[in-house]
Amino acid sequence: MNCIVVQTPADAAAMIRAVLPKEQKEERVFVLPLDAQGRVLAKPILVAVGHVDGTVAIDAGAIFREALKAGAEEIIVAHNHPSGNPTPSRADIAATARLQDGAELVGLKLIDHLIIGNGERFCSLAEMQFC
Secondary structure (H helix, E strand, O other): OOOOEOOOHHHHHHHHHHHOOOOOOOOEEEEEEEOOOOEEOOOOEEEEEOOOOOOOOOOHHHHHHHHHHOOOOEEEEEEEOOOOOOOOOHHHHHHHHHHHHHHHHOOOEEEEEEEEOOOOOEEEOOOOOOO
16 A cells, blocks of 8 residues: 555545445544555554444544554544534544644654545644644
């Protein structure tokens, strides 16, 4: 997979959308492992699934474990909003800050945290300057 380079948030969002079920009934959290040049090391890795009636906690340990197993130096974290609205919540913004701090501790670089909505809609927290 490492001939694919993620150049924009839209590139990464398209990769996440490709592994999301068509009907988004629950939140799913993914990590996209990259090398230091932004080359994709593996397909997006599912690290958590929420319940139909609630959200899922973003588990930094699971994200970092999967990223390190894949040999990542950089990561993009993504999750979907089943409502279809990709606007980040306060919890999403806080989780991004925690992920960024934790990634540095384990030797990874958090490139972005994407929130996937319906259709082509997504939000890049890096573009919003939260990463």
